[in-house]
Amino acid sequence: xxxxxxxxxxxxxxxxxxxxxxxxxxxxxxxxxxxxxxxxxxxxxxxxxxxxxxxxxxxxxxxxxxxxxxxxxxxxxxxxxxxxxxxxxxxxxxxxxxxxxxxxxxxxxxxxxxxxxxxxxxxxxxxxxxxxxxxxxxxxxxxxxxxxxxxxxxxxxxxxxxxxxxxxxxxxxxxxxxxxxxxxxxxxxxxxxxxxxxxxxxxxxxxxxxxxxxxxxxxxxxxxxxxxxxxxxxxxxxxxxxxxxxxxxxxxxxxxxxxxxxxxxxxxxxxxxxxxxxxxxxxxxxxxxxxxxxxxxxxxxxxxxxxxxxxxxxxxxxxxxxxxxxxxxxxxxxxxxxxxxxxxxxxxxxxxxxxxxxxxxxxxxxxx
Amino acid sequence: xxxxxxxxxxxxxxxxxxxxxxxxxxxxxxxxxxxxxxxxxxxxxxxxxxxxxxxxxxxxxxxxxxxxxxxxxxxxxxxxxxxxxxxxxxxxxxxxxxxxxxxxxxxxxxxxxxxxxxxxxxxxxxxxxxxxxxxxxxxxxxxxxxxxxxxxxxxxxxxxxxxxxxxxxxxxxxxxxxxxxxxxxxxxxxxxxxxxxxxxxxxxxxxxxxxxxxxxxxxxxxxxxxxxxxxxxxxxxxxxxxxxxxxxxxxxxxxxxxxxxxxxxxxxxxxxxxxxxxxxxxxxxxxxxxxxxxxxxxxxxxxxxxxxxxxxxxxxxxxxxxxxxxxxxxxxxxxxxxxxxxxxxxxxxxxxxxxxxxxxxxxxxxxxxxxxxxxxxxxxxxxxxxxxxxxxxxxxxxxxxxxxxxxxxxxxxxxxxxxxxxxxxxxxx
Numbered sequence: 001x002x003x004x005x006x007x008x009x010x011x012x013x014x015x016x017x018x019x020x021x022x023x024x025x026x027x028x029x030x031x032x033x034x035x036x037x038x039x040x041x042x043x044x045x046x047x048x049x050x051x052x053x054x055x056x057x058x059x060x061x062x063x064x065x066x067x068x069x070x071x072x073x074x075x076x077x078x079x080x081x082x083x084x085x086x087x088x089x090x091x092x093x094x095x096x097x098x099x100x101x102x103x104x105x106x107x108x109x110x111x112x113x114x115x116x117x118x119x120x121x122x123x124x125x126x127x128x129x130x131x132x133x134x135x136x137x138x139x140x141x142x143x144x145x146x147x148x149x150x151x152x153x154x155x156x157x158x159x160x161x162x163x164x165x166x167x168x169x170x171x172x173x174x175x176x177x178x179x180x181x182x183x184x185x186x187x188x189x190x191x192x193x194x195x196x197x198x199x200x201x202x203x204x205x206x207x208x209x210x211x212x213x214x215x216x217x218x219x220x221x222x223x224x225x226x227x228x229x230x231x232x233x234x235x236x237x238x239x240x241x242x243x244x245x246x247x248x249x250x251x252x253x254x255x256x257x258x259x260x261x262x263x264x265x266x267x268x269x270x271x272x273x274x275x276x277x278x279x280x281x282x283x284x285x286x287x288x289x290x291x292x293x294x295x296x297x298x299x300x301x302x303x304x305x306x307x308x309x310x311x312x313x314x315x316x317x318x319x320x321x322x323x324x325x326x327x328x329x330x331x332x333x334x335x336x337x338x339x340x341x342x343x344x345x346x347x348x349x350x351x352x353x354x355x356x357x358x359x360x361x362x363x364x365x366x367x368x
Numbered sequence: 369x370x371x372x373x374x375x376x377x378x379x380x381x382x383x384x385x386x387x388x389x390x391x392x393x394x395x396x397x398x399x400x401x402x403x404x405x406x407x408x409x410x411x412x413x414x415x416x417x418x419x420x421x422x423x424x425x426x427x428x429x430x431x432x433x434x435x436x437x438x439x440x441x442x443x444x445x446x447x448x449x450x451x452x453x454x455x456x457x458x459x460x461x462x463x464x465x466x467x468x469x470x471x472x473x474x475x476x477x478x479x480x481x482x483x484x485x486x487x488x489x490x491x492x493x494x495x496x497x498x499x500x501x502x503x504x505x506x507x508x509x510x511x512x513x514x515x516x517x518x519x520x521x522x523x524x525x526x527x528x529x530x531x532x533x534x535x536x537x538x539x540x541x542x543x544x545x546x547x548x549x550x551x552x553x554x555x556x557x558x559x560x561x562x563x564x565x566x567x568x569x570x571x572x573x574x575x576x577x578x579x580x581x582x583x584x585x586x587x588x589x590x591x592x593x594x595x596x597x598x599x600x601x602x603x604x605x606x607x608x609x610x611x612x613x614x615x616x617x618x619x620x621x622x623x624x625x626x627x628x629x630x631x632x633x634x635x636x637x638x639x640x641x642x643x644x645x646x647x648x649x650x651x652x653x654x655x656x657x658x659x660x661x662x663x664x665x666x667x668x669x670x671x672x673x674x675x676x677x678x679x680x681x682x683x684x685x686x687x688x689x690x691x692x693x694x695x696x697x698x699x700x701x702x703x704x705x706x707x708x709x710x711x712x713x714x715x716x717x718x719x720x721x722x723x724x725x726x727x728x729x730x731x732x733x734x735x736x737x738x739x740x741x742x743x744x745x746x747x748x749x750x751x752x753x754x755x756x757x758x759x760x761x762x763x764x765x766x767x768x769x770x771x772x773x774x775x776x777x778x779x780x781x782x783x784x785x786x787x788x789x790x791x792x793x794x795x796x797x
Contacts, residue, residue: 095659197712203792
């Protein structure tokens with residue numbers, strides 16, 4: 001008898017059947033999602049504010065948090081570093097030849113900013129910020145786009161009061177009316193479709209196609225791709241510079257050379273290094289990315305990569321002759337900001353001592 | 369004296385020969401001359417005909433033979449800030465047929481490709497459903513399964529060409545596409561398992577889907593599409609998905625832009641509205657001449673490209689019989705025909721479809737022709753079952769202006785020169 005006990009779901013499914021064709025019978029697979037499980041994953045936020053957590057954050061706090069966590073890619077004023085996304089500016093450029101699409105100039109909903117920052121940022125340490133910190137960053141991004149004053153505090157209470165400049169700038173796909181009626185069989189030509197044909201543009205003039213072995217220089221014209229892929233390059237100069245070999249200060253060389261490596265521990269460290277690889281490269285052919293190349297870091301004077309722009313803390317320590325040892329690197333990796341509060345590295349730190357030992361071993365091995 | 373060495377040398381010298389032949393336009397003459405004398409590859413005993421080859425277990429999972437080592441995905445490093453949030457391109461210039469091997473099918477990651485074990489995989493359905501559910505990978509394999517072949521095209525495919533001919537190769541201009549046979553469960557099956565009674569009237573409801581990786585890519589799909597043909601796929605081309613394509617489970621959204629095909633799918637939420645996530649507002653939207661932008665431009669319109677000859681696949685054999693081939697596809701149904709022009713669009717002739725067009729899957733076309741050795745301005749034009757015909761770039765710009773970069777399905781032109789080399793060009797309309 002009990003197996004025929006109607007579940008609540010069956011009644012509602014029957015109602016739906018009327019609206020929808022042939023609902024299949026349930027197989028009873030899976031299990032109920034628990035409320036705390038849904039709460040842990042269900043973080044999306046709708047334009048009407050549905051899903052916003054209770055909390056608040058100020059422009060003032062946001063500026064500091066942004067500087068510590070975001071500015072390394074997006075710039076202190078959200079203006080974008082290298083080819084990372086620009087988050088501010090571009091007001092009134094959408095009808096221009098190369099529009100600058102930022103949060104201020106393009107994004108229609110503020111909910112998208114909060115939603116994206118909370119779920120996907122910072123790059124390499126996603127989903128690690130508190131809800132209040134995300135409010136503060138969102139407030140700062142509004143401020144950097146001149147949309148609020150510097151004493152503004154954003155909260156779930158006043159969230160919907162903020163007006164985004166391009167909120168009315170979108171229409172739903174209108175290709176059925178504007179294109180599908182024109183690009184038709186009836187309008188297709190087969191014979192004598194035009195009198196003459198001239199070549200009006202050639203790809204080889206630009207010379208931006210990669211060679212099989214590496215990158216070609218980019219001409220200015222290549223920037224026309226602007227938004228085709230997310231983060232287009234404005235100028236290749238930075239990348240090129242980063243490819244040049246790093247000149248290590250003379251005093252560090254012997255230390256590295258003398259280090260022995262435990263291959264098993266280094267192999268474990270290689271896995272741990274994945275947490276670092278969003279920003280750092282190490283080994284042959286490594287280049288600066290968001291973070292500096294790490295070849296030869298152990299035994300080197302801090303901030304030893306000549307063409308990388310380090311934080312003030314790092315350059316000051318460099319001037320004082322601070323040298324990276326296994327001991328102080330262990331401390332740093334445990335909680336980077338405790339040692340150098342202004343470090344650009346947004347990584348929160350490795351909790352386990354074994355992970356730190358392994359990753360240091362990997363850095364040693366990969367530097368050799 | 370190993371046959372490996374012998375093979376490598378032969379491969380290298382043969383390629384060098386072909387390059388030389390293409391450059392001087394004497395390919396045909398040279399190969400004829402070789403045939404007049406006796407061919408040592410025939411008259412002399414070759415090592416591979418004497419000594420034994422590799423044993424069965426030498427490669428437990430095989431890769432293409434080393435002579436095909438240049439048929440690989442390639443990226444355009446200057447396009448993006450970092451390879452972890454970037455894209456590469458399928459070598460369509462070197463493939464034939466329609467199925468894309470997983471190992472060279474293009475990748476697009478927003479926070480890198482993750483290694484997610486089946487044992488650690490969970491899929492949640494929540495929102496406006498009768499019973500929010502959690503499935504393991506094993507659960508998914510117990511639902512009735514379907515097998516369907518679809519193309520996946522990134523909305524940015526050919527986007528770099530919008531402002532003008534830029535990248536010299538079909539791989540780079542059209543390689544953000546692949547076509548695989550997927551095995552999985554329909555999204556409808558899972559939604560019905562959770563029950564849609566709680567959603568009430570389904571006509572204005574949405575399904576929000578989200579990935580498990582650090583990018584947490586999330587997209588909103590109208591309920592009508594979700595119930596129509598979307599799939600939760602765990603196999604592609606008969607084997608497990610590759611890490612870079614979302615192992616162990618990805619979403620398949622037939623005919624619609626690739627960004628919606630969420631990889632490492634972890635959550636499906638029935639909602640009353642579109643979430644308007646970053647990827648459906650600030651990205652993948654199309655700005656028109658007056659500054660307003662189209663959103664929800666999900667479907668990928670009919671499109672085609674000649675894959676050979678093309679810049680990376682020049683004519684090496686001189687004049688005479690020539691196979692012109694390419695791919696055509698439409699997100700709105702089956703390809704019904706492809707036209708080819710060799711004079712930059714003055715006249716068009718019908719190409720032969722290798723097989724009848726399949727809805728929302730790649731179709732291979734051939735034009736078996738005789739090349740007179742003269743320059744060609746080679747184009748292809750796709751027709752789909754809705755009566756739509758692929759437009760020129762000028763026609764698209766007429767409607768969209770010059771800032772609409774995504775969803776560029778314009779006709780592509782290759783300038784094939786007398787020496788057989790080809791270049792990406794734009795021609796007058």
